[in-house]
Amino acid sequence: MPNFQLMRRKFQTAGMTHAIFLSLPITLFAVFYVYPIVSTFNLSLHSWDGFSPTPKYVGLRNYVVLLNQSRFYHAVLNNISWLVFLLLGPTSLGLLLAALLDRGMKGESVFRVVFFLPFTIPAVAVAAIWRWMYEPTSGLLTTILQSVGLGGLAQNWLGDPSIVNFALMGSMLWWTTGFAFLVFFAGLRNIPVEYIEAARIEGATPWQVFWKVSFPLLWPSTIVVLGMAAVDAMRLFDIVWAMTNGGPAYASEVLATQMYDTAFGRFEMGRASAISVYLLVIAGLIIMPYIHQLAKRVQDAEAE
């Protein structure tokens, strides 16, 4: 006859151990993730300057006011442009560089470092470098264009509202391509040589080998790079703030910089919180399908 009491005690002890182990991450998650979100949402229903003792309850007014502001929509549109750019720009360039280097170029290790190096520089330093590169009269970019006879293409890089976002994206491309490159390069090196050789023996051209064999096998790397790009597009703040403060006249503003300006530039904590709730919802809508896909793949892999 099974000793039910012993089994029950064992089960209780194991349950207790699990609970103890789980309590720390759950507490951390609740304190540092759940509580700030709930608190931010609560604050978004109030009007508060950040200092006075009692925030004033205003219901959904902050949300409604934002929906009536062209400034808010402009920032949302900028975030979406950044999303498209970050999904396509650094990803494609990183893939291209990785594919080129994977063909066994001379000085591969040097190029590997050179391509990755910008990614190791802090955002504020990148911004300082590019602020000088983009100086419209005697900056490096304008000087180079003038010296090759293309001075007509030189722009007021950071001062023209219709140009500034492209200029910022240029600096971001320089800064973040290294990450995509590294992930793709590692992915390419992990593809078994037999697959490539088999394709070649079957008469595939290098182009076909890349698109029909290598690229599909790079899917795990692509998922990582695209996911990070989407997250970066939503939380974008540092490079924009350090280079333009969202200007000139809101032209390069994204939701995170607008939130910062509203909170600390204008003392409107409630409205800034409402912006961050909108940002959370938009980021959730964009990123959740990705997380869902990722979770599904992990489940499938575990099932296999």
Next chain:
Amino acid sequence: MRNLKWFGVALGVLAGASAARADGPKELWHYYAAGSEKAGIEALIAFANKQNPDNQIVGKVIPGNAVEMRRQLQTAFMGNTPPAAYQSSMAFELKTFVDSGKLHDLSETWAKIKGDEIFPEGVQRVVKVDGKPYGIPYDLSLINNIFYSKAIFEKAGLQPPKDYEGLVAVCDKLRAAGVEPLGNAGGPFWSLYNFYAPLVSTVGTEGYYKIASGELGFDSPEFRKGLELYRDTMVKCYAKNWSGKTWTQTADDVVNGNTGMFMMGAWAAAYFKQAGFAPVEKFDVFPAPGTEGKAIFQMDAFAVPEGPADTLETAEKFVISAASAEGQATFAVPKGSLAPNVTVDPSIYDAVGAKFARQLADASKANAVLPNLFFLLPTKVGTELGVQLEKFAIDPSDANENELISTLESLRQEAQAEGAYLKW
């Protein structure tokens, strides 16, 4: 049990650390992170500590600007660990903190330093909220002067203009000589500071204060006239691609002979000097048209948060030293700013600094010392004014002019309904 013991030890260490924090050094927070500014604040702290050996204060740099300072202060106030004193802008910047009961009333200190006698009237009114002083002025810079390169002016045979017609004529001649006439820089402040001169020329000193108190609307004919004078003179004169430059990059353009004039705060003089561009010899200044006899200024003051008695004592002793003629000179000379204390000996300044000091003294006598409008307006109105002005300066179209007026006027009405305006 053993784990619990370690947990207890850790808690004890943390408690000890927080107790140490409360008894730790008394801090002065500021954002003078580099160059002449840093030299100025360090000299002042050393001077005050020498005067008050039992009440030492330690400087702490908050990297960034006024906005970053607000963020840090807010967190510190929430955690009940504010500094002993901090660098604050004037007027509304102080009022926001006063309204929430965070700042210490400096009336007693003010009486000790004879604040009503040593500071000009225009300076006093922007550190007092409801008649009580909450800030000790120490770092004043005029923002209504135009710097010009003497070599460029001499080569083109030009004299500093006295009125707007003269300014436009000088700009035309400079442009014809292949030099960009008037520098400006991107961001919400510089175009706004340039705009004050045409605004004062149009609405007068009284009108300027009426805009500050919300009595004169942004949709008034006077304001529109000021805007159009700005468009037809300064905006017309601005250098190509100005909006893509920082103010130091534009100052470099003047040093390098690419730009003839630059309307910027007095701090540009210190930058020129550091770049080897000597005052009077290489550059000089003239008041922007319409501001002769007037002084429009930007100023920082020391604010003292409420706190324990010993921290308050240290802070008060520090601000008393900082307000003294010697303390003010200790800061102003390396920083390249003006001492708001009128008892400071004018011989401490270089030739251009002495011009600024005379300008301030003359304007004080004529009661024409005007504080930076940005800080007189409720924070959200001032900030939006800066943004809209930059947009208008980049593209002075009728559409942008009308948008500027309607955006600001609705903000003014909103702020008035909230009772946010104040008569300074």
